Amino acid sequence: MxxxxxxxxxxxxxxxxxxxxxxxxxxxxxxxxxxxxxxxxxxxxxxxxxxxxxxxxxxxxxxxxxxxxxxxxxxxxxxxxxxxxxxxxxxxxxxxxxxxxxxxxxxxxxxxxxxxxxxxxxxxxxxxxxxxxxxxAGGLMAKELVKVNENWTVLTCVREMRHQAENVTRVHSIYVVDDEGILKGRLSLKDLLTASTKAPIREVYIPKVDFVNVNEKPEEVAKIMSKYDLEAIPVVDEIGRLVGRITIDDIVDVIREEADKDYQLAAGISQDVEADDSIWELTRARLPWLFLGLVGGVGAAAIMGGFESLISQHAILFFFTPLIAAMAGNVGVQSSAIIVQGLANDDLKGSITQRLVKEMMLAALNGLILAAVLLLFTWFWKGNLPTALAISISLIAVIVVAGIVGTFIPLFLHRRGIDPAIATGPFITTSNDIFGILIYFWIAKLLLGIG
Structure with missing residues (x-):
């Protein structure tokens, strides 16, 4: 084609x-x-x-x-x-x-x-x-499906299936219910074809069947269908009656919409917008996070102003400020992105403490390697070992803190029922910029002995 x-x-x-x-x-x-x-x-x-x-x-x-x-x-x-x-x-x-x-x-x-x-x-x-x-799930499901009664014979079942299938575009599964409409299981086409035409369906059907409740969130339905490679899943009401089914095409739409939303949140866009939306709609979606960035920049400038005497005596510290801020933001976004992805895929194991400890060790290792390179560069460039050490040690501390913040915030938001994808965007970058600059100048002041 x-x-x-x-x-x-x-x-x-x-x-x-x-x-x-x-x-x-x-x-x-x-x-x-x-x-x-x-x-x-x-x-x-x-x-x-x-x-x-x-x-x-x-x-x-x-x-x-x-x-x-x-x-x-x-x-x-x-x-x-x-x-x-x-x-x-x-x-x-x-x-x-x-x-x-x-x-x-x-x-x-x-x-x-x-x-x-x-x-x-x-x-x-x-x-x-x-x-x-x-x-x-109720708002996502369709009513079209094929269901049979456990008390029917195979012959009656085939006759009813032919009638029901006329109104169903694709027959993914055949569901079995009792006289009250309660979902009992599913029917294998192979078992149906090989069974005696007089055999009751209750002796043929498979009682094990995955299903979701009408009140289940679409994201949870997507996880279940993805985990078990399902093309369709039945939906039951509060008392277990079969009321509909959700097919894979609907779930693909859910996954795509969720990915679009998370991508926009990560980019600092607070509302669901498209490129063709009006300037006003786009401004409303973007401005809140841009304002947060402005506040963060003002905060960073105020912090640097508090270390004016340190900067005046060691001007080289000023030149490394963008590097420190960038590393803090990058590490924070990396850490939060991994956590958000794990939460979305439901494959995050262990407690918050375990995740924080692991991320701290990872950040420390990365920080040591990067700090060693920075130490050699700064030492050879300026020939001032104490200043080079102060900058390098500050970098290690900044990376470790950024990793911890990037891990903790999405986990905390998830526990509070807030979309953790918000933590992968400007929120993490701005907060880590501020923390990073504060830690950088504080450690430099401590190590260089400036009063």
Missing amino acids: IPFKLTEELLSEIEQLIDDRQDDALHTMMEEVHYADIAEIINELNEDQATYLIKLLDSGKTSDVLTELDEDVREAILGNLSSKEIAGELEELDTDDAADIIAELPREIVQEVISEITDREHARDIVDLLRYDENS
Whole structure:
């Protein structure tokens, strides 16, 4: 398969076809194009052109296109569709995707759209999903699945599976429930095919099955599915009834969104923003951490001002200030990044004390190696051994403290229920800059005997 590439020439051709209302040519052009690629095209069109193309194409394709569009583009297009047209798109979607789109609609038209959905069971399932918090397994799951009763025979089971599978895009697993709908296990296709047609399912199914509760956080669902290499996982309510399933495509979206959020936090962006957002939105997201950097810089300048006499007698200390600050920030970010990654992957072992001790030993070793190189350089450069020793010993202390701070803060934030990714950005860098400069000049003053 040749990867799709949207060129300026192709986009111009599509725009011209839309403006000239060349419907047949557009149908022919889009017939073999994947819905994700059509979404890429629509994201580049103006609102009128995008709406025209959505209305022109069959709902069987455009419904999937809508799920791939940028949120602002989708909102604009939906605003140009009637309630009946929106309902037609939702009927082609799985319940989880349909519920996501319904949740984005203005409240005043939600009921009208739902009433236009001709498949009433589909509509009920969508409404049911809207009851769940979007940041939960219930808000992530779809209602489409294949389930069988433990009291059925294999023959009855096969017949029912055929009927249910008509409404399921992909059958990842077959779940077994009792008369109350309680999840009991899963059914192996191999066991089903080799069992007697008269055998009851309770003698065939596998009782061991991984599942999550409707209130589970999406991040925890992602960890479970990743750990056990699951393509889908069933979701149960508070009393264990099977109410839906979460598939791997939904989890990939969760992982991507979490990675984007963590990356922005690490870069010092406090809100979820995109490059195309307004200047005001981007400013609100960036300014808080830039302000923190300003405060940190002012604090560092004030600290240096307190050691003015030391700097005046040993001017070389001033020239190494950027190096000390940079090393403190770099070591802190490295330490916090490792801890945040361990917390995200749920593979961090041992107590906080053990982690701090390990990081302190690691930082001390790195500090000794770097300090030795710095000692030789400074000694040969200036020929002043006491000053070179003071700078090198300060570097060791700064690196050790930065490693401890970079380890402790994300662990502390995690215990407090705060996203530890915030600790990998300007927060750690700024705090370690201040601590580093304070420790640097304090040790230098102590070792050089300046009153």
